[in-house]
Amino acid sequence: MFLALREIKRAKVRFSLLVLAIGLLVFLVLFQIGLRDGLIGQFVGALRHQNGPIVAFDSQARKNIEGSRITGDEQTALSKIEGVGRVGPLGESTFTVSNAVSRAKTVAKDRLIDAVLFGYQINGPSAGLGAPTTLSKGRLPRSIYEAVASERNRADGFDIGDVVRVEPDGVEITVVGLATDINYSVSPTLFVSWETYLAAHKVRNPEASIVFPSVVLIEPAQGTSVPALVERLANVPNVVVLTREDAVAQSPGVSSVSQSLNTVIGLLVITALMVIGLFVLILTVQKSASLTLMRAIGARPRKLAFGLLLQTTIVVLAGVIVGAMMMAAVAPQLNSIGVAFGFTQAIWVGVGALVVGWLGSIGAVLRVLSIEPISATQPQGMLR
Amino acid sequence: MNLAWKELRRRPGKFAVAVLTLTVLAALLLFIASLLDGLFLGTTGAIRVQNADIFVYSNASRDSFLRSTITSSTRTEIESVAGVAATGGLGVTLLGAAVPGESALADVAVIGYELAPHGIPVPPKPGQAYADERLKGFGVGLGDTLEVGPQRNAITVIGFVSGSNFLLQGGLWVEPGTWRLVQNSNRPDAPVAASDFQVMLVQAKPGHDAAALADGIDASTKATSSLTKAEAQNSLPGTKEQRSTFNSILATTYLVVVVIVALFFALLTLERVALYGMLKAIGASSRQLFFGVLLQAVVIATVAFAIAGALVAALSAAAPAQLPLQIQSSRVVTSYLILTFCSAAGSLLSLRRVSRIDPAQAVGSAQ
Amino acid sequence: MTNTPSANALELHEVTKVYGEGDNAITALASATLSIAGNEIVALVGPSGSGKTTLLSIAGGLLSATSGQVVVGGKDISKASASELTEVRRSSVGFVFQSVNLVPFLTARENLMLVDELRGSRGKQSKARADRLLGELGLAQRVNNLPSQLSGGERQRVAIGRALMNEPALVLFDEPTSALDTTLGEQVMGLIQSEVKGRGTAAIIITHDERMTHFCDRTVHIVDGRLQREAMATAD
Numbered sequence: 001m002f003l004a005l006r007e008i009k010r011a012k013v014r015f016s017l018l019v020l021a022i023g024l025l026v027f028l029v030l031f032q033i034g035l036r037d038g039l040i041g042q043f044v045g046a047l048r049h050q051n052g053p054i055v056a057f058d059s060q061a062r063k064n065i066e067g068s069r070i071t072g073d074e075q076t077a078l079s080k081i082e083g084v085g086r087v088g089p090l091g092e093s094t095f096t097v098s099n100a101v102s103r104a105k106t107v108a109k110d111r112l113i114d115a116v117l118f119g120y121q122i123n124g125p126s127a128g129l130g131a132p133t134t135l136s137k138g139r140l141p142r143s144i145y146e147a148v149a150s151e152r153n154r155a156d157g158f159d160i161g162d163v164v165r166v167e168p169d170g171v172e173i174t175v176v177g178l179a180t181d182i183n184y185s186v187s188p189t190l191f192v193s194w195e196t197y198l199a200a201h202k203v204r205n206p207e208a209s210i211v212f213p214s215v216v217l218i219e220p221a222q223g224t225s226v227p228a229l230v231e232r233l234a235n236v237p238n239v240v241v242l243t244r245e246d247a248v249a250q251s252p253g254v255s256s257v258s259q260s261l262n263t264v265i266g267l268l269v270i271t272a273l274m275v276i277g278l279f280v281l282i283l284t285v286q287k288s289a290s291l292t293l294m295r296a297i298g299a300r301p302r303k304l305a306f307g308l309l310l311q312t313t314i315v316v317l318a319g320v321i322v323g324a325m326m327m328a329a330v331a332p333q334l335n336s337i338g339v340a341f342g343f344t345q346a347i348w349v350g351v352g353a354l355v356v357g358w359l360g361s362i363g364a365v366l367r368v369l370s371i372e373p374i375s376a377t378q379p380q381g382m383l384r
Numbered sequence: 385m386n387l388a389w390k391e392l393r394r395r396p397g398k399f400a401v402a403v404l405t406l407t408v409l410a411a412l413l414l415f416i417a418s419l420l421d422g423l424f425l426g427t428t429g430a431i432r433v434q435n436a437d438i439f440v441y442s443n444a445s446r447d448s449f450l451r452s453t454i455t456s457s458t459r460t461e462i463e464s465v466a467g468v469a470a471t472g473g474l475g476v477t478l479l480g481a482a483v484p485g486e487s488a489l490a491d492v493a494v495i496g497y498e499l500a501p502h503g504i505p506v507p508p509k510p511g512q513a514y515a516d517e518r519l520k521g522f523g524v525g526l527g528d529t530l531e532v533g534p535q536r537n538a539i540t541v542i543g544f545v546s547g548s549n550f551l552l553q554g555g556l557w558v559e560p561g562t563w564r565l566v567q568n569s570n571r572p573d574a575p576v577a578a579s580d581f582q583v584m585l586v587q588a589k590p591g592h593d594a595a596a597l598a599d600g601i602d603a604s605t606k607a608t609s610s611l612t613k614a615e616a617q618n619s620l621p622g623t624k625e626q627r628s629t630f631n632s633i634l635a636t637t638y639l640v641v642v643v644i645v646a647l648f649f650a651l652l653t654l655e656r657v658a659l660y661g662m663l664k665a666i667g668a669s670s671r672q673l674f675f676g677v678l679l680q681a682v683v684i685a686t687v688a689f690a691i692a693g694a695l696v697a698a699l700s701a702a703a704p705a706q707l708p709l710q711i712q713s714s715r716v717v718t719s720y721l722i723l724t725f726c727s728a729a730g731s732l733l734s735l736r737r738v739s740r741i742d743p744a745q746a747v748g749s750a751q
Numbered sequence: 752m753t754n755t756p757s758a759n760a761l762e763l764h765e766v767t768k769v770y771g772e773g774d775n776a777i778t779a780l781a782s783a784t785l786s787i788a789g790n791e792i793v794a795l796v797g798p799s800g801s802g803k804t805t806l807l808s809i810a811g812g813l814l815s816a817t818s819g820q821v822v823v824g825g826k827d828i829s830k831a832s833a834s835e836l837t838e839v840r841r842s843s844v845g846f847v848f849q850s851v852n853l854v855p856f857l858t859a860r861e862n863l864m865l866v867d868e869l870r871g872s873r874g875k876q877s878k879a880r881a882d883r884l885l886g887e888l889g890l891a892q893r894v895n896n897l898p899s900q901l902s903g904g905e906r907q908r909v910a911i912g913r914a915l916m917n918e919p920a921l922v923l924f925d926e927p928t929s930a931l932d933t934t935l936g937e938q939v940m941g942l943i944q945s946e947v948k949g950r951g952t953a954a955i956i957i958t959h960d961e962r963m964t965h966f967c968d969r970t971v972h973i974v975d976g977r978l979q980r981e982a983m984a985t986a987d
Binding site for chain 2: 804807808811813814834837838840841842845846848849850852854855856857861865866868869870873897913917923925
Binding site: 252 | 405419534654
């Protein structure tokens with residue numbers, strides 16, 4: 001152990017470069033994971049954190065809420081299926097809004113931004129179906145023109161007490177509650193009553209004859225399980241019915257983002273494996289004379305191999321710390337583009353990096369274990 | 385340098401480590417860059433192909449196609465602004481379309497147009513469309529009649545065009561009446577009146593600056609927000625964020641290349657201390673030796689890039705239509721140049737070590 | 752670096768080399784004075800740490816002396832800069848090292864042509880000269896072999912050829928026979944003698960082995976950094 005640590009101390013440049021390489025790779029992996037999880041959350045957080053367990057889409061919409069419309073006939077057909085408990089509309093649309101009355105001093109009163117409105121029933125038989133499940137402050141809307149806003153955007157004029165106006169010159173909605181992770185399409189998001197949602201649509205399209213819900217939410221009746229009901233609902237024509245979790249996972253944006261970023265993460269892991277494994281092997285080959293000498297004077301092979309693994313562990317852990325620190329430094333600035341970073345992520349990536357490092361060192365360890373002490377007595381001869 | 389070249393040819397195994405690692409990194413760089421380009425081109429295609437200088441949106445739409453409406457009276461006002469040569473309406477509806485013989489729906493963007501964009505003929509007859517090639521990946525063929533949207537509006541494909549998609553959905557280019565029919569049937573919550581469009585395209589008269597004309601239009605109508613073509617592309621949702629995110633990833637990955645090449649040559653130089661000592665003893669200068677290192681760094685990067693390029697090209701050919709990979713030749717050239725530069729920069733670390741090798745070490749040094 | 756008219760390949764006048772400073776100073780070479788004529792072979796003998804390597808390194812332009820005058824092939828290199836010394840090594844001096852002699856990935860011929868390449872000249876002439884030299888050294892059939900494909904003695908002969916490639920005024924041999932058995936060692940020494948004498952080149956040979964000194968014109972002993980008596984070699 002003493003020798004292994006001594007070597008690191010004497011060859012600071014080499015080991016520092018290796019640590020830096022691993023640190024950058026770890027940073028990239030953390031960045032990709034944070035981007036993937038953060039984007040997914042920001043894309044479909046609202047869908048993930050509403051309380052309707054089953055979601056019915058228009059079959060033409062390819063599981064995209066934005067492109068989906070459920071007609072009255074389809075809603076009726078769904079509610080007639082055995083095992084259906086409550087059925088309620090969920091409307092989703094993006095509106096241009098301004099902050100007419102805002103406590104946030106940094107928000108200009110006439111600034112126009114995009115906000116997504118989700119409309120659900122707060123009264124009647126399906127009251128509360130579609131409400132956000134991650135309320136962190138305040139309360140759910142109890143009447144028209146009230147909203148729960150995405151907590152991420154509270155400082156942008158979406159705090160409790162702020163009034164959001166649908167432009168042009170439209171309805172004014174008061175924020176009465178905040179919920180975490182309810183963004184949609186990387187935009188500020190408001191959960192409002194169905195009536196508020198209709199009123200907002202009217203502002204934008206006064207000629208609109210009818211506003212269909214984007215999707216319909218379904219609760220199973222007592223004694224019916226969600227999977228069983230989803231299976232039965234599959235026979236209803238012109239709709240695609242999914243559990244909430246499947247709806248999130250199969251959202252078009254989510255699957256392509258996950259696919260792409262997972263490919264990138266995979267390539268980074270391969271790179272890390274190669275960098276650590278192959279460079280540790282080179283280092284071992286370079287010091288094979290010293291290792292042979294130590295074997296000749298009585299060092300056990302396992303001890304030498306342990307020293308090598310210790311160096312790998314130190315280098316990888318140092319790299320993980322460097323990478324995590326880089327990520328922690330840039331994460332606050334990346335919040336707005338949806339990159340999430342947590343301590344737990346860093347721990348898991350660290351564990352993964354160690355495993356990758358040890359796997360990568362197998363070649364070097366085998367080489368160390370195969371050294372024959374007798375070769376210490378042979379002449380070095382010409383330069384290899 | 386001849387020495388360095390001979391070492392590369394005679395001892396390729398020595399450089400295999402660096403080549404393999406750089407190949408993976410180069411593949412990563414090309415993959416990310418191709419994804420970025422594919423996303424950008426697939427998102428903005430319908431805008432980039434337009435034969436127009438300015439895109440005019442309604443004021444409150446926040447430059448969103450889907451929330452903008454330009455009425456015929458606003459159009460008249462636009463046309464009266466000095467510097468406007470011609471105008472053409474544009475409207476887009478995003479829907480799913482049933483393709484004959486296919487079970488899965490195709491994502492389409494039904495685009496009603498007046499001014500013929502680059503590479504796209506003048507508007508076809510009602511009920512007909514020019515389809516973007518992307519839709520071939522969904523099984524669309526020449527002559528196919530697609531059923532668009534929940535109302536299953538029939539649109540027959542009479543030809544294919546390229547680079548004309550919108551928000552990653554395959555473009556179906558139709559005459560304005562067909563578009564209005566599709567929009568009003570499938571989006572009763574956002575109907576469009578006859579002669580209305582979502583966006584008005586403007587061609588500027590020669591000698592008129594597009595940005596200045598855009599400002600002039602907005603000042604005149606007081607109800608519009610006019611953008612140049614570049615601004616219109618950047619206004620599409622997610623475009624700017626995508627670009628900055630991906631570019632950060634690319635920049636960091638290039639930094640990884642620098643560090644890895646630096647590490648590799650640091651280790652290699654260490655191995656070569658005795659050889660370099662001997663070469664310096666017989667008259668090699670540090671500069672000669674270092675240029676050899678530089679040459680090797682460039683060759684390694686070149687070989688790695690060539691292999692990576694082939695891999696990513698194969699991946700792109702095999703990738704499903706939903707994964708928007710697009711390999712642009714300009715991007716390939718830029719990526720190669722930056723990779724080579726980073727590799728050369730990484731090898732610079734060895735310069736110090738090479739200069740410090742003492743030729744006197746060669747004498748009296750039994751290994 | 753100045754040109755001094757001289758028939759000697761090497762002249763050292765009161766050359767001293769001190770490493771370190773103050774209490775840590777070590778005098779590796781003290782007031783060494785030595786002249787070697789144009790085609791003379793001198794054996795330099797001494798125990799380990801006696802200063803042989805230091806003297807050889809100074810003579811070959813690998814090290815600068817702390818004080819004294821060093822003239823190689825008529826050029827005073829006492830105050831030469833690092834780049835001037837590099838030029839001297841390229842043009843006026845040849846080396847055969849004890850251990851690292853040949854570039855392992857170059858053939859025998861290429862190891863010789865390397866010398867010309869370092870001087871900026873390449874081409875058919877260089878190749879012809881290399882082949883001729885290797886032929887004279889009995890390696891005509893081995894020109895395309897890598898060092899790993901040559902025996903110990905053959906490698907040493909290639910190294911000699913490389914040292915002679917730039918037609919130096921002075922060739923410096925550092926223990927050329929230490930890795931060879933007696934018979935092979937004598938063969939190599941014989942070859943050195945004939946090649947060096949045949950070209951009118953001077954040579955210094957560091958050797959521990961007194962049995963090899965009879966190939967030299969004279970033997971110079973060095974102990975604790977000081978040159979001792981000179982002995983004439985007995986003729987064969």
